[in-house]
Each structure stands twice: as structure tokens, then as C-alpha cells.
Amino acid sequence: xxxxxxxxxxxxxxxxxxxxxxxxxxxxxxxxxxxxxxxxxxxxxxxxxxxxxxxxxxxxxxxxxxxxxxxxxxxxxxxxxxxxxxxxxxxxxxxxxxxxxxxxxxxxxxxxxxxxxxxxxxxxxxxxxxxxxxxxxxxxxxxxxxxxxxxxxxxxx
Numbered sequence: 001x002x003x004x005x006x007x008x009x010x011x012x013x014x015x016x017x018x019x020x021x022x023x024x025x026x027x028x029x030x031x032x033x034x035x036x037x038x039x040x041x042x043x044x045x046x047x048x049x050x051x052x053x054x055x056x057x058x059x060x061x062x063x064x065x066x067x068x069x070x071x072x073x074x075x076x077x078x079x080x081x082x083x084x085x086x087x088x089x090x091x092x093x094x095x096x097x098x099x100x101x102x103x104x105x106x107x108x109x110x111x112x113x114x115x116x117x118x119x120x121x122x123x124x125x126x127x128x129x130x131x132x133x134x135x136x137x138x139x140x141x142x143x144x145x146x147x148x149x150x151x152x153x154x155x156x157x
Contacts, residue, residue, distance in 0.1 A: 035110050101146035108143045
């Protein structure tokens with residue numbers, strides 16, 4: 001079985017980098033997610049004993065003192081780090097500039113969702129999953145649509 005420091009690729013696309021013992025995650029190690037985020041933890045025989053979830057943009061989740069997007073402060077993490085844009089220039093997503101959504105689709109965070117086919121593809125158009133009814137309804141209710149992009153009006157000269 002695997003022991004020492006190593007890399008382990010999971011079928012989901014996630015990858016573990018860290019200490020292994022008797023074929024299990026054991027010691028310090030990072031579980032890297034295909035979306036760019038990850039989980040940095042101290043593992044004991046395959047079970048994380050303490051760890052921290054890190055989002056793709058570098059934001060670290062804190063269970064006790066979580067103030068990000070809590071109802072009082074609605075800034076994106078990039079706005080917290082870099083400040084606001086000048087008045088009149090909206091920031092629609094945490095990524096700036098935002099991804100251009102294909103016509104008729106929705107940006108659901110890890111890719112684009114087509115409500116006609118009920119398929120989610122990543123931002124490189126690779127298949128991720130078929131959406132069930134709950135996810136379909138959630139995406140239609142909360143996610144940004146392709147036609148929600150604000151266009152500036154340019155007056156005629």
C-alpha cells in the first residue's frame with residue numbers, strides 16, 4: 001500500500017497531495033478540487049481531524065467567524081480584496097470580467113446550465129452532470145442568465 005508523501009488522483013477529478021500511511025490519507029495533506037478550490041487538513045487514517053476549506057479564489061471558510069456574504073456585507077471576495085469599481089461599472093460576479101454565458105443558458109458557479117437539455121457543462125464546455133429537478137429549480141430561481149448582462153447605452157454623436 002502507498003506510504004510516504006504522494007499524489008493520488010480520484011475518479012471525480014479531485015487530487016490528494018500529502019502524506020499517506022497504509023494506503024490512507026494520514027498527516028498533512030491537501031485535497032484539491034477540479035473547480036480550483038480545496039481542503040487543507042490534518043488527516044488521521046483517512047479522516048480529517050482539523051482542516052480548512054479554501055475556495056478557488058483563495059477565500060478561506062471559517063465556521064465560527066464567517067462574515068462573507070452574510071446579509072450585512074454583500075461584497076464579492078474580489079471586492080473585499082481589491083475594493084469597489086467606480087460608480088456606474090457593475091461587478092456581476094466574483095470573477096471580473098464575468099464569464100460570457102451561452103445564449104439561453106445560466107451560470108451556475110461551476111459551469112453553464114442549459115435548461116432545455118438539463119445538462120451542466122464546465123466553462124470549457126466539458127460535461128459535468130445532469131441536473132435533477134431540485135437543482136434545475138434552484139438554478140432557474142437564483143443563477144445569472146445569459147441575457148442579464150448589462151449593456152451600456154452609447155449616445156449617438
